Structures are given as C-alpha cells and as structure tokens.
Amino acid sequence: MIILQLEDEPWDSGIAHYALTLSIELKRRGHEVHFWGREGSAPLAEAGRAGLKPRGLRRPWLELPALRRELRRLRVSLINAHTGSGHALAAALAAGTAAAVVRTRGDVRPAARHFLARALARRTRAFIAANSRIQQELRLGFPGSRVELVFQGIADAPRRTPLPESPVFGILGRLDAVKGHEVVMEAAARLKTGRWLAMGKGDPARRASLERHARRLGLDDAWQFMGFVDDIWPRLGQCRVGVVASLGSEAVSRAALEWMAAGRPVVASGVGCLPDLVEDGKTGFLVPPGDAQALAAALAGFISEPALADRLGAAARERFEKRFCLARFADETERIYGELLGRLPS
Structure with missing residues (x-):
C-alpha cells in the first residue's frame, strides 16, 4: 500500500x-x-x-x-x-x-x-x-x-529486569501539571516509606517548584528528579511499581505501556485510556484522579504484601504481550x- x-x-x-x-x-x-x-x-x-x-x-x-x-x-x-x-x-x-x-x-x-x-x-x-x-x-x-x-x-522492552527487592516507585512523564506530580508527592508523604524516581523533562521553573514541594513534604531523601532519560528501560528496571497519576488527558499513554512492557504493575488514575490498559486488581490499580489518599492506599498494598508486585507485574507483562504489542x-x-x-x- x-x-x-x-x-x-x-x-x-x-x-x-x-x-x-x-x-x-x-x-x-x-x-x-x-x-x-x-x-x-x-x-x-x-x-x-x-x-x-x-x-x-x-x-x-x-x-x-x-x-x-x-x-x-x-x-x-x-x-x-x-x-x-x-x-x-x-x-x-x-x-x-x-x-x-x-x-x-x-x-x-x-x-x-x-x-x-x-x-x-x-x-x-x-x-x-x-x-x-x-x-x-x-x-x-x-x-x-x-x-x-x-x-x-509499542516496541517491546529490549530485556527483562527482575523487580528490585526494595520498594522503589517510578513516575514517567513530562513535568506538566496535568501529570499529577503533586498528587503523587502527597501520596508518597502519606506512605512515609519507599523511594521515588521521577523521569521526564520539563520547564526549569516547574521542576524548581516541584522540588520545593517535595522539601515541604519532607521527601528530600526519598524523591529523585532524574530529568530526561534517553534509555528509559534500565531506569524502569530500577522500580518495583509504575505510577501514572494524570489528572486528565491520557487519550493514549506511552508511559503506562512502557511500565507494562517492563513487567511492572501500574497504579493509574481512571482517566482517558488508562481503564483500557490497567485491569484493576489484576495488573495494577485504578484510583480517582487527584485523590492522594486513594493513591497512597493502593501503593501501600505493595509495601505490606511484597509478592503483590511480582504477581501483578507478571500479569501486566502478559496483558502487554497479548493486547498492546x-x-x-x-x-x-x-x-x-x-x-x-x-x-x-x-
């Protein structure tokens, strides 16, 4: 053609x-x-x-x-x-x-x-x-x-990386207000445990604002801004769970697909295409957009039950292979x- x-x-x-x-x-x-x-x-x-x-x-x-x-x-x-x-x-x-x-x-x-x-x-x-x-x-x-x-x-992950033992959560996306970084930070502060990797480029003023917000919440040692990452797969491999906390939009979600391809469970807000991608309770969890308390509760399950990430991550990978390759x-x-x-x- x-x-x-x-x-x-x-x-x-x-x-x-x-x-x-x-x-x-x-x-x-x-x-x-x-x-x-x-x-x-x-x-x-x-x-x-x-x-x-x-x-x-x-x-x-x-x-x-x-x-x-x-x-x-x-x-x-x-x-x-x-x-x-x-x-x-x-x-x-x-x-x-x-x-x-x-x-x-x-x-x-x-x-x-x-x-x-x-x-x-x-x-x-x-x-x-x-x-x-x-x-x-x-x-x-x-x-x-x-x-x-x-x-x-999307293209498959070039290699599979086992889930790390420690609770490391990741958020992948540009530093735009619609991506919900503040909500994720507030959920992280409620958890009081775990590390966070934030991957994505953004306006320097926006990044500085988010860094100040992290300090106000006491997340100085737990939250790391990594900026734009050229080879994303090794960074995804450092995380145990992926988070897509968008407040709106997400007609398509490359980030959610990349987490699934990497064999990571996804905790996502129920907007746009995300309910199509994430099977609630099977490959991850869906939470209301902007609800830090609900997000924290969903993430807490991966801390209280470490095997949950392995089980849901394997199911997310299988779903990717069948429906989103x-x-x-x-x-x-x-x-x-x-x-x-x-x-x-x-």
Missing part, C-alpha cells in the same frame, strides 16, 4: 507518537509510507530520522493545488489523518481521487458535531479510536460511520486499511 500519514502538530505528543510508531512499523512491513507534517516540527524531524518520506507543510491550504498534484503523482491509496486540521486537509486532498480517508482520533476533547463535522464524516471511510471512550463518542456523534478501536502498541497494533491497522481498499494487506 502507498499510505500518507498526516500529523501536523508542532510538538512531540501522544498523538504524534501513535502516528510515528505506526508509520515506522508499516514501513518495516514493506508499505510505502509518506509522513506529512508541520514544517520544522519535532514529529516531522523524527519521521525523517526513521527513514519515512517526510514533507513539511507551511501553508497547506495555499499550497493545496500543488499538494493534490503530489498526491496523484505518488499514487497514494489511503490518507490517515491524526488531527482535526489534518482531517479537513485529507478530505480536500482526496477529493476527486480514489484515495480513502481515515481519521484516527486520540484526543480527549469532545468531537465536534456541527454540520461541517458531519459533512466531513461522510467523506471519511473509517474512524479509528485510540481508546474505548473515544470509540463510544464517535459512534454516538456519527451514527452510520465505521468506527474501529485500535489501541496503540507492536505487532498487534500494526496487524489491526493493516486489516482496516486493506478492507477499505478492497484487498488483503500487502
């Missing part, structure tokens, strides 16, 4: 990672994959490094005639848009051609349902939802449209593409 992926965000995000991970695997499987995005953006640069066929877009609507000529020259058979603006552009590019338009939605904001959105849905061969909540919303908003659910998959991600997407084009994936 000749596939065009449209992802026009300027920054690295969960949506961009979903699109890039999929594109790289489809290319590895022999498909011709073009990746168009905002000129100078982080996702476009990553697409180039991955050996995809990138094209920077500066003013796509002014460049539309030239882009349509390029689409025909490339003989693109399917356009997969990953943002709302990309969706509208995909429909304009495909008009009058045989190219199928697919919209992957991995955004927690409610989908628009006005007249123009419904008209755009009629020109879309299929929607792909990144989590079950989005799937339900799309089915309610666009009855009659084909709506598929495809969870993101890279092969399953690409297989399901290939199947949808192939059905839309009237042929088996090639």
Whole structure:
C-alpha cells in the first residue's frame, strides 16, 4: 500500500507518537509510507530520522493545488489523518481521487458535531479510536460511520529486569501539571516509606517548584528528579511499581505501556485510556484522579504484601504481550486499511 500519514502538530505528543510508531512499523512491513507534517516540527524531524518520506507543510491550504498534484503523482491509496486540521486537509486532498480517508482520533476533547463535522464524516471511510471512550463518542456523534478501536502498541522492552527487592516507585512523564506530580508527592508523604524516581523533562521553573514541594513534604531523601532519560528501560528496571497519576488527558499513554512492557504493575488514575490498559486488581490499580489518599492506599498494598508486585507485574507483562504489542497494533491497522481498499494487506 502507498499510505500518507498526516500529523501536523508542532510538538512531540501522544498523538504524534501513535502516528510515528505506526508509520515506522508499516514501513518495516514493506508499505510505502509518506509522513506529512508541520514544517520544522519535532514529529516531522523524527519521521525523517526513521527513514519515512517526510514533507513539511507551511501553508497547506495555499499550497493545496500543488499538494493534490503530489498526491496523484505518488499514487497514494489511503490518507490517515491524526488531527482535526489534518482531517479537513485529507478530505480536500482526496477529493476527486480514489484515495480513502481515515481519521484516527486520540484526543480527549469532545468531537465536534456541527454540520461541517458531519459533512466531513461522510467523506471519511473509517474512524479509528485510540481508546474505548473515544470509540463510544464517535459512534454516538456519527451514527452510520465505521468506527474501529485500535489501541496503540509499542516496541517491546529490549530485556527483562527482575523487580528490585526494595520498594522503589517510578513516575514517567513530562513535568506538566496535568501529570499529577503533586498528587503523587502527597501520596508518597502519606506512605512515609519507599523511594521515588521521577523521569521526564520539563520547564526549569516547574521542576524548581516541584522540588520545593517535595522539601515541604519532607521527601528530600526519598524523591529523585532524574530529568530526561534517553534509555528509559534500565531506569524502569530500577522500580518495583509504575505510577501514572494524570489528572486528565491520557487519550493514549506511552508511559503506562512502557511500565507494562517492563513487567511492572501500574497504579493509574481512571482517566482517558488508562481503564483500557490497567485491569484493576489484576495488573495494577485504578484510583480517582487527584485523590492522594486513594493513591497512597493502593501503593501501600505493595509495601505490606511484597509478592503483590511480582504477581501483578507478571500479569501486566502478559496483558502487554497479548493486547498492546507492536505487532498487534500494526496487524489491526493493516486489516482496516486493506478492507477499505478492497484487498488483503500487502
């Protein structure tokens, strides 16, 4: 297949990672994959490094005639848009051609349902939802449209690391307020035991604010900010339990998937895709967002019953292999593409 992926965000995000991970695997499987995005953006640069066929877009609507000529020259058979603006552009590019338009939605904001959105849905061969909540919303908003659910998959951990004996908890994610670092700190202060590794980049002022908060809570010796970590897997291996305490968003969660791939149980807030990923009581625990007391209670179980982490971590790893591996991600997407084009994936 000749596939065009449209992802026009300027920054690295969960949506961009979903699109890039999929594109790289489809290319590895022999498909011709073009990746168009905002000129100078982080996702476009990553697409180039991955050996995809990138094209920077500066003013796509002014460049539309030239882009349509390029689409025909490339003989693109399917356009997969990953943002709302990309969706509208995909429909304009495909008009009058045989190219199928697919919209992957991995955004927690409610989908628009006005007249123009419904008209755009009629020109879309299929929607792909990144989590079950989005799937339900799309089915309610666009009855009659084909709506598929495809969870993101990621590459496997390069090696398995046994769980450490000591209670070390980890939080993986940028130092953004929505990630819930303050809530995790307050839960850690309630536990009064264990060590914490916080992995992720962020604004220096935000990091300084979090460091002051840790000191106020008496966590100076227990909490370590590690900043951006290039090779994440050894650091995950230092932890016994992973925490994803987001207050909102999390339409996709690379962090939760990486903890699962590493064979670590996940304690997560019940937002976005996290209830799809974490089986409460089986591979980890789900707690209300922003509830430090509930988070501390869930984490306390791993301290009072050390074998719990081993049991739930093994189940998390098994669930990753069955439902969230890279092969399953690409297989399901290939199947949808192939059905839309009237042929088996090639």
